[in-house]
Amino acid sequence: MARGQSALRGKYAIVGVGETDYSRNSGRTTRAMAAEAINNALDDSGIDIANTSFGITSYSGNDATGSAAVMSDLGIRLDYEVDTMGGGSSTETLIGLSMGVIEAGLCDAMVIHRTMNGYTGRRIGGTPIGASGPPPFATNHGDHNLHSGIYGVGSALQSFSLAFVRHMYEFGTTPEQLAHVKMVHSKHASNNPKAYYKERVTVEDVLNSRYVVEPFHLLDCCVETDNATAIIVTSIERARDLRQPVTAILGTGGRAHKAAVDYAWGHAPITHQGGIHTRDIVFSNAGVGHEDIDVTGAYDAFTFTTLMQLEAYGFCEIGEGGDYVSSGAIELGGRRPNNTSGGHLCEAYTHGMNMVIENVRQLRGTVDDYCSDWKAGVHIYDYSERRCRQVRDAQVTMNLGWAQPATSSALIMTNQL
Amino acid sequence: MAEYLGAQVIVPPNDPAHREYLEEAAHGRLSVQRCGNCRHLRYPVRTACPECRSFEYEWQPLTGKGTVYSYYVVPHPINPAFREVVPYVVALIELDEARDTPQPGRALRVVANIVREDGQSENADRVAIGQRVDVTFVHLGDGWALPQFRLSDESPEHETWQIPTRGPAPA
Numbered sequence: 001m002a003r004g005q006s007a008l009r010g011k012y013a014i015v016g017v018g019e020t021d022y023s024r025n026s027g028r029t030t031r032a033m034a035a036e037a038i039n040n041a042l043d044d045s046g047i048d049i050a051n052t053s054f055g056i057t058s059y060s061g062n063d064a065t066g067s068a069a070v071m072s073d074l075g076i077r078l079d080y081e082v083d084t085m086g087g088g089s090s091t092e093t094l095i096g097l098s099m100g101v102i103e104a105g106l107c108d109a110m111v112i113h114r115t116m117n118g119y120t121g122r123r124i125g126g127t128p129i130g131a132s133g134p135p136p137f138a139t140n141h142g143d144h145n146l147h148s149g150i151y152g153v154g155s156a157l158q159s160f161s162l163a164f165v166r167h168m169y170e171f172g173t174t175p176e177q178l179a180h181v182k183m184v185h186s187k188h189a190s191n192n193p194k195a196y197y198k199e200r201v202t203v204e205d206v207l208n209s210r211y212v213v214e215p216f217h218l219l220d221c222c223v224e225t226d227n228a229t230a231i232i233v234t235s236i237e238r239a240r241d242l243r244q245p246v247t248a249i250l251g252t253g254g255r256a257h258k259a260a261v262d263y264a265w266g267h268a269p270i271t272h273q274g275g276i277h278t279r280d281i282v283f284s285n286a287g288v289g290h291e292d293i294d295v296t297g298a299y300d301a302f303t304f305t306t307l308m309q310l311e312a313y314g315f316c317e318i319g320e321g322g323d324y325v326s327s328g329a330i331e332l333g334g335r336r337p338n339n340t341s342g343g344h345l346c347e348a349y350t351h352g353m354n355m356v357i358e359n360v361r362q363l364r365g366t367v368d369d370y371c372s373d374w375k376a377g378v379h380i381y382d383y384s385e386r387r388c389r390q391v392r393d394a395q396v397t398m399n400l401g402w403a404q405p406a407t408s409s410a411l412i413m414t415n416q417l
Numbered sequence: 418m419a420e421y422l423g424a425q426v427i428v429p430p431n432d433p434a435h436r437e438y439l440e441e442a443a444h445g446r447l448s449v450q451r452c453g454n455c456r457h458l459r460y461p462v463r464t465a466c467p468e469c470r471s472f473e474y475e476w477q478p479l480t481g482k483g484t485v486y487s488y489y490v491v492p493h494p495i496n497p498a499f500r501e502v503v504p505y506v507v508a509l510i511e512l513d514e515a516r517d518t519p520q521p522g523r524a525l526r527v528v529a530n531i532v533r534e535d536g537q538s539e540n541a542d543r544v545a546i547g548q549r550v551d552v553t554f555v556h557l558g559d560g561w562a563l564p565q566f567r568l569s570d571e572s573p574e575h576e577t578w579q580i581p582t583r584g585p586a587p588a
C-alpha cells in the first residue's frame with residue numbers, strides 16, 4: 001500500500017503521563033484508580049485545566065468504570081467522550097483517534113486511560129473470583145465459542161499458542177530463546193522501583209517454572225495486576241508551553257487486522273502477526289524507518305508476543321525472532337532495548353499503557369530509576385541491578401501493540417521536533 | 418438439555434447456522450458451510466461468504482480426515498468443566514478437502530481435542546504435527562453432537578514434530 005507521510009506528523013504530542021501504583025491488592029474501585037491516574041497525568045503535564053477543553057476516551061472489556069464519571073469526580077467538564085471495547089493494542093489506537101478528535105476541533109486535549117483490577121477483579125488468565133461451577137458453553141451474538149471455548153480454549157495464552165507452536169515448528173524457535181525475553185525484561189524491571197516483579201530471573205528460571213500451556217511456562221506469561229494508567233494528548237503548540245520536554249507523535253497505526261481476525265488460525269500463515277499490515281501504515285505516516293528507532297515497546301503479554309511483533313514490524317526477518325531476542329539487541333545497552341520498564345512480563349499488566357508511558361519518559365530523559373537525580377534527567381547509564389535504565393540519547397521510540405496474533409497497533413514518538 | 422462435560426450447551430434460536438452445525442454432527446457428518454454462490458467452503462460458521470459476500474449457503478459434509486497443523490497441551494483447567502479431562506490436547510487440524518484452496522496455505526483448519534476411542538483425552542505424547550486424524554462425534558443430547566478427532570491409522574505424510582518439553586508435565 002503506497003502511503004505518504006501523515007498530514008498530522010509531528011502536530012500532536014503526549015504532554016502528561018500518570019499511573020497508580022502497580023499492585024495485587026488495590027482495595028479500590030476502577031473508578032477510584034482512574035481518578036488518581038488521570039490526576040497524576042494532569043499534574044505531570046502542568047496543563048491549565050480551567051482554560052482547556054477536554055475530551056476523554058478509554059477501553060475495557062466491561063471490567064471498568066466509564067470515563068465520564070471519573071472526570072465528574074475530578075470536576076472536569078467534557079466536550080468529548082467515547083469509551084471503547086478492547087484490550088491490548090487499544091493504547092496506540094486511541095492515541096491516534098485522539099489526534100483526529102482534536103484536529104476535528106472537538107476539544108483541545110484528550111485523556112486516554114485504562115483502569116483495571118486485573119488481579120483482584122476479573123482475571124484475564126483465569127477463572128473470575130467468586131465463580132462457582134462450570135459456566136455454559138454458549139454462543140453469544142453469533143460468536144465462535146462452539147469452535148474454541150467448548151474445546152477448552154479458555155485463555156489468551158491458549159488461544160495464541162497454536163500460532164506460537166507453529167512458529168516453533170516452522171522456524172525452530174526454542175523455549176530457551178523465548179526465555180531470553182523474560183530474562184531481559186526482568187533485568188530492566190530490576191532498575192524500576194515501581195515494577196511489580198523487580199527480581200532478576202535467568203533463562204533456567206523460566207524453563208524450570210511450571211507449564212501453563214505446554215510448551216509455555218509460567219514465566220513466559222505476564223504478571224496480572226491492579227492499576228490505572230493515563231496519557232494526555234494535545235497539539236504540539238500547546239505542548240511547547242507546558243511543563244515537560246516535548247514528546248511529539250510522528251505516526252500511529254490502529255488495530256490493523258489480518259484477513260480473518262476472529263478465527264485467525266483458519267488462515268495462513270498463522271506465524272505472521274497483524275503488524276505485517278500496521279507496519280506499512282505507521283512507518284510511512286511517521287516518515288522514519290527501522291534504523292531510526294532507538295527503543296521499542298513490543299507488547300509482552302507473553303514472551304512470544306514480543307518476538308512475533310519484532311518480526312512482523314521488520315526489526316528482524318520473520319522466523320529469525322528467536323535469534324534476535326537472544327542476541328542482546330533488546331537489552332539495555334544493546335542496539336534497540338525493548339520494554340525498558342520491564343513491560344507486562346515484570347512491571348505490570350495494563351493492556352499496553354505502561355509501555356507507552358515508559359517510552360515518553362525515555363524521550364524526556366527522566367525515567368524513574370535508582371539514579372539519585374533522575375527527576376533532573378541525570379543518569380549514570382550503569383545498567384546493573386538497582387541502577388539506571390535510561391537509554392542514552394534516545395530520540396525515537398516505537399510501541400508495538402498486540403491484541404492477538406491477527407491484530408496490531410503502533411505508535412512512533414520523538415523528542416526531536 | 419444439551420450438555421458437555423457437565424455444562425449446558427446453549428445456542429440461541431436466533432443463531433440457526435450454529436444449531437445446524439451441531440445437528441449435522443449428530444447425524445455423523447462434519448459439515449461446513451459451502452457458499453451458495455461461489456461454492457467456497459468456510460469454517461467456522463460465518464454469516465456471509467468471505468470470498469464473495471453471498472449470504473446463501475448449504476451444508477457440505479466432509480470426509481473428516483485431516484492432518485495436525487499445530488497443537489498444545491493444557492495441564493491445568495481454567496474452566497472447571499475440564500477438570501476431569503486434563504491434561505488435554507487442543508489441536509488445529511487442516512482438513513483434506515480444502516487444502517491449498519482458495520489459495521495456497523489458506524486452508525480449512527478446525528480446532529478440536531484429540532481423544533481416544535473411548536472418548537477420553539488422548540495421551541499427549543502420541544500427538545504430533547503431521548499426524549493424520551479422523552473425526553469422531555460426542556453426543557450432547559437434544560439432537561446435537563460435537564466433532565472431535567482421533568489419531569488415524571494412516572501413516573503421517575511428512576516427518577512428525579512434537580512440542581519441546583522438559584521432563585514429565587506436572588500433575
Ligand SMILES: [Zn+2]
Pocket residue numbers: 452453454455456457466467468469470471
Ligand atoms: Zn462465496
